[in-house]
Amino acid sequence: MRHIVIGLGALVVAACGGPGGAGEGTTPAAAAPAAVTPAAAMPAAATFADYDAGAIAGGPGAGKRYGFGRQAAKADIAKWDTDVGPDGAELPSGKGSVAEGERLYMTHCMMCHNRKGEGLPPMYPALIGRDEKAEGFHFASDPKLVKTIGNYWPYATTVFDYVKRAMPLTAPGSLTDNQVYALTAYLLSANKVIAADAVLDADALRKVKMPYADKFVPDDRKGGPEVK
């Protein structure tokens, strides 16, 4: 079989047996070199972007060219730069209702997180649950208690952030902002944090206070507030 390599350097061509390779029924010496682009005509390192973004100034790689990759464009960065912090300042526009979220949940999430969000242990975590026994934040004294969004998570904005970035597990980033608002609304409502007829947008989501938010305190190791 003949190997034709496009866009790679002389090293790869050489590894395949040199220009022409060993074609069927031919010996390497008889192979026609014209069928393969000569290494000299391949794009040289100079056509690749200067790329030393990984090099630390003054470090061993500083100023070196690696000969691959290109500078990240603004659009590339925007695709990844979607993190939403606790105060929700970065939340995008859009909105979604609990009812829409429930429909989306049944299509995109239920197969892993189960019909009522109770999870499929040990692999798939529970998302919904306000079991009486697990109320009161006693997770440290009873490790069997199941943590959920409703009985544990300190910030509602994190639900949006996480779902948008990481879920569904098999196709992260595939949901629109409206869909993520709807799913966030459904998960918060099913966890008895917001009403069943709620519609969430950036403003509304920023205002949601989680039941156990005050159990998370800064630990400065200097005798901060006592956790009850």
Ligand code: HEC
């Ligand atoms: C293919 C299986 C699968 C699907 C589908 C899926 N998830 Fe997940 N999900 C997971 C797994 C596995 C984890 C745990 C990931 C981890 O801990 O790193 C997880 C974690 C989560 C968490 C964090 C739970 C916690 O308390 O730590 C949330 C929230 C979540 N998923 C929401 C969703 C939503 C909303 C959908 C539908 C849009 C969805 N997931 C679809 C497998 C899935």
